[in-house]
Amino acid sequence: MNRIIIAAALAIVTMLPAHAQEKMKLRIGTEGAYPPFNYFDSAGNLVGFDIDIANALCEEMNAECTFVTQDWDGIIPALLANKFDAIIASMSMTPARDEIVDFTNKYYNTPPAIAVPKDSPLTDASPESMADIILGAQSSTTHANYAEKIYPDTELRRYGTPEEYKLDLKSGRIDAAIDDSVVLSSWIDSEDGACCKILATLKNDDEIHGPGAGIAVREEDTELKEKLNAAIAAIRANGKYKEINDKHFAFDVYGD
Structure with missing residues (x-):
């Protein structure tokens, strides 16, 4: 009987869609030295608005995300060198940067x-x-x-x-x-x-300054960019963005 139950369970697992079995793995690059957006708290935890947004996007995409901290001066070269897959670090989408990397839609814009x-x-x-x-x-x-x-x-x-x-x-x-x-x-x-x-x-x-802060990805990673854009739109629509915004700020940082 045990063998029958195990065989049935294995059959169910193999029938599940691929996305239910394996999460997309995503490495997020951030600075970790830019409070209140991304920084280490007194307990050594990586926290801030950028970090909460990144975690919400990863949850929306059903992705398993890990964070990699990187000095600001080298953060774009590190992305291009495949040290991580996306930068969520309050990066303004400037024309000069847009020539090197690709950006999602904005996720906030403050002066x-x-x-x-x-x-x-x-x-x-x-x-x-x-x-x-x-x-x-x-x-x-x-x-x-x-x-x-x-x-x-x-x-x-x-x-x-x-x-x-x-x-x-x-x-x-x-x-x-x-x-x-x-x-x-x-x-x-x-x-x-x-x-x-x-x-x-x-x-x-x-x-x-460009149109605001966006998520930087390598230019060839168009599928990842599309998934991130869809996730940004989703958390804006379902109230998760507002929940994170209100946790950190007394005003709307998304901008016009």
């Missing part, structure tokens, strides 16, 4: 901002006011590119991670910092960022 010490003499973020100061930005980002274009008379100091420019802004080694408005606001609202304030929220430059 840049400039932060300064609370006792800063700066009253606005015009090019004239910002002339002759030292402005910090993470290297290889749209924010550094924006600063180069908009503030030609400002000394731009590039950093490997946001934590480095935050440290220099707190210690007075730079006069201001430029980054995503959510990143800066989240930091300022924390004990670590109590030194500083938002000077101004800036308008996105379409040529520099």
Whole structure:
């Protein structure tokens, strides 16, 4: 009798569709140093909005996903070298990047901002006011590119991670910092960022920032891109996106 039961069970398994037997395996590349979007918490867990979105997309696609952390400067080369299959790391879909990788539809879009010490003499973020100061930005980002274009008379100091420019802004080694408005606001609202304030929220430059943050894949991975786009649409429609958004933010980061 046991042999009959085992044989029947094996027959049922073999009749199941392939997707019910094997999950798609997907490696997600992220930076792990960009709070509140992707970072390690005090317990060493990889957390943040990007991570929750990635997990929701993987669940929607019935995919088994693992995360690979990678320094920002090398994240696109690592994707092209097959270190992982997709980048979910708040990457703006710029025209320059679009020539190297392919992007999904956006999954959020927030504007840049400039932060300064609370006792800063700066009253606005015009090019004239910002002339002759030292402005910090993470290297290889749209924010550094924006600063180069908009503030030609400002000394731009590039950093490997946001934590480095935050440290220099707190210690007075730079006069201001430029980054995503959510990143800066989240930091300022924390004990670590109590030194500083938002000077101004800036308008996105379409040529520099593109239409928002998307998921980068290799250009040949069209099927993966289509699956990710379908999953983004699905979590937007079924309420999962809003649930994740509201967990992290008091406003809608998806944008127009």
